[in-house]
Amino acid sequence: MTTTSTSTSTTTALPFETEWELGRLPLLWARALDTADATVLEGLLTDDVVVDMTPATSKIGLEFPVLEGRDTVIPTMIGAVGPLDTMHAVSNVTARGLGDGYLVEAYALAQHHLPGEGPDVTATRHAMMGNTWSFLVRATPSGPRVARFTMDCRWMEGDPTVLLAAIS
Template sequence: MTLITIPKNASTEAKLQALVDENQIVDAIHRYTAGLDFGDADLLESALTEDATVDLSLAMAKIGYEFPPLTPRSTIMGGLLPAVGPLDTSHRISNVRVAITGDTATLTCYAQAQHYLPGHGPKPEETRQALMMNRYQAELVRSRDSWRIQTLLIDNAWFSGDPTILIG
């Protein structure tokens, strides 16, 4: 569930637009994670502005790795998709909060991500995995056809498993 504040005296049109915007903003974070889960470059790219920055440095430092912020979108695509796309992985988004100001928005949420080596996820006997609960804070902007992530800061709340799965 997401929560936005809509003034009580807002027009019906303004209320409807706020709900449409909220839905599109949440969809951007789902496009981002689904793009990684399915190794879908078009879907991942559709979630990001051309000058986007994804900063995993806080999350990765907590599990013992240095990882610089990735920018622009082409660097994000070249860095994350080859690393995460081949894995048997799934992201679950929860506790979503959205604040909209004109054509910009802030989204915070949790993203729980389960990672297995390629082809190992469906095997019941497989125990080597990496499970992360991350906090996402995203700044988004309205584009012509949708909302897109301009900056995404990822911090780790907790981790379980083998971190080497994440770095190949």
């Protein structure tokens, strides 16, 4: 195992099996959102998880609070994204060890349509985002669990208010 120092933390190269297991986390996160599956999110998150999407939402003119605790995160995320017709495509997943856990980063292409309008070729109101996702992950006896999720927006196309349709 190789250890390298950076200005902010120590990172550790991971065994292939660990990197593969961690690399599944963004895929499962996306699947949970696209299928409104709260049980998937429940299995991914620590009890004290923090979800911060403000780096993304502030760039596109929306206000979305920082969410704290699994009991708040799951119903809020499923309630906000679950009813929409969405598809998240995840790529460029990387994982590295940190002193007390792991950092998993990924790109996410997120397509959002109003409920029931996704397959309608005449419906043009949508929100498409190119995001970066960062997961701070803790090792637990049950496996790796997301302790913090942060989303940033690299670009946006369409109407950002589509993202509020399920909660307004």
